[in-house]
Amino acid sequence: MADTAHRPGLDAQGFIAREGSLARVPDVFRPVVAAARDRILDAFGERLHSAYLYGSIPRGTARVGRSDLDLLIALREEPAEGDRDAVRALGEAVDEEFTQIDGVGTLLYGRERLLSEAERYDLGWFVACLCTPLLGEDLAGRLPRYRPGSLLARETNGDLARWLPRWRERIEGAPDTEEARRPLVRFMSRHLVRTGFTLVMPRWQGWTSDLREMAEAFAVYYPERAAQLRTAAHRGYEPVGDPDVLRSYVDDLGPWLAEEYARVHGTKAPRPDQGPPPASPA
Template sequence: MNRSDLTDGTARTSGTHGVDGAGAVRRPGLDAQGFIAREGSLTRVPDVFRPVVAAARDRLPDVFGERLHSAYLYGSIPRGTARVGRSDLDLLVALREEPADADRDAVRALGEAVDEEFGQIDGVGTLLYGRERLLSEMERYDLGWFVACLCTPLLGEDLAERLPRYRPDSLLARETNGDLARRLPGWRERIEGAPDTEEARRPLVRFMSRHLVRTGFTLVMPRWQGWTSDLREMAEAFSAYHPERASQMRTAAHYGYEPVGDAGVLRSYVDDLGPWLAEEYARVHGTKAPRPD
């Protein structure tokens, strides 16, 4: 295969709306058997972002050589919903061994170089893990699910072939987002340590808004029985079960796409919406098993 071509290596097809054999309407994001369908595809990458993806794909082997096991896209670019100048390039890289600090420095430098070269994107975010951790029992319903369902293969052997299929159940909800209570103290420290400017607060609003909306969605996901990565759809699914918090969640979804640098928004996240959501999550699904730092 010519390395300049972007061909789709996705082994699992994306889900569609439809009707099952019993005549019931399937929720979005699920296949005919009720499993979460893999989202994203290289064929959905908008033309304007293809040079960015190709650059990242071609340079990763130069950074890691034989230690590189595989690489994946995730987020709005492989879903085909990225916005020029607003969206970032999201990558997950799997090494054949656990990454060291030097590896993290190297992938950060690669991301900075790609971001500087291509004005189509607003940053590069790269998750870096060892292959064994991604396939471990501990990560089966967190990072493993993330690779199998939310990541689009870009380079190397697709680890999804070694992972199970996933349903939108309480176990998945607990192991993906059942750690909000443990995260909130760190969020408060980040808010307190940030410069007192709108520019500094805006990325925090974006990050925390997205995390809270995704957590709110997975809270109700087992009852909703479907999957979506669209923040507004997530907020609407949540709101159907928690109308008393609907306005807050819809606002958070909006700020996930169009963040503001408002200190009051951040305080409301860590003093009100976040603690309530963490408590409700633990009551409904329990708490996520601790992971190594």
């Protein structure tokens, strides 16, 4: 087994350290972040509780013209459909204005849901550990510290089996073009690699958001599947719109990973308002 004495991503007490900061945002992306901040304030005003960056831009690893801008917005009350329309319009406007980014992805929730007991080890952990405060009161002050244990693994990515039927529908409904399939390969590759990593996270005892590092951690414990996850990590950064790749995800790697995850950690607890799976941030 790998040496766990100096795992990345943990503080001196063994808690997952918060990743990212505004100081790490590369200069080329600072105008993008400033514009997004202003548009969030304009769109939500006093109804806004807080807003956050996450992903490669606050980690300082974003690539010009290749990376997207990832935002999480917390409202003082549960969002309405008009709020979701506003988020879509905000993202489209920022994406159109700045060539530095390749799209804007925004998660939108009410403050109470983010602080709820049901989301303590999923969205709560996400805010506390993976999000960089941009506006308003930081909700991390109301959340616990987190260790890389089995409960966290189960509640973050223990719902892959629920995702797979929807993935098949998206694949079947996508236009038969390389361009249309490429975003699906990117999204599913990243989701599978992150799921593979959190499967082994409690044994590996560390945290990383780098897909390649995630695949290498997984490989220590599942060498027979290592090549698949390493390839998926590469496709998460450099996607190709290959239909065979998508089929392999929903017919082979995905079902195996969902079954092994349930065996090791169990399945994610259902949410009171559970419908189709949300866009998982982890």
